[in-house]
Amino acid sequence: MKHGPIALINDGMPAVFIANRGAQYTKVLANIEEVRARGGHIIAVATEGDEQVRSVAEEVLYVPDCAECLSPILTVVPLQLLAYHAALLRGHDVDKPRNLAKSVTVE
16 A cells, blocks of 8 residues: 555445455555545445444455454455456446457467
8 A cells, every 4th residue: 555556545446355354454454544635435344243343444345253364265256256246336347348359378
């Protein structure tokens, strides 16, 4: 956040955070506060029952508590659904993405 992305945040800009309880949890909360201070709209994926994230985010998508090494598997599901529904709302055909390579290039 310090070297570029924070400069893109303005009033109402949506920012999606993965805020599961783990080794980086306090750093993620600090980044959420930075975005919030600049007027960003916070959407967070958090561990079920996490009220600390609920207090700083406008929208929270909860995933079950699990071992930290398994959390990427759980957090990717709501993120994929968010991307899918955002594309539909924008009128994009999710079954025919643009610029998709149909072949594999081998050297």
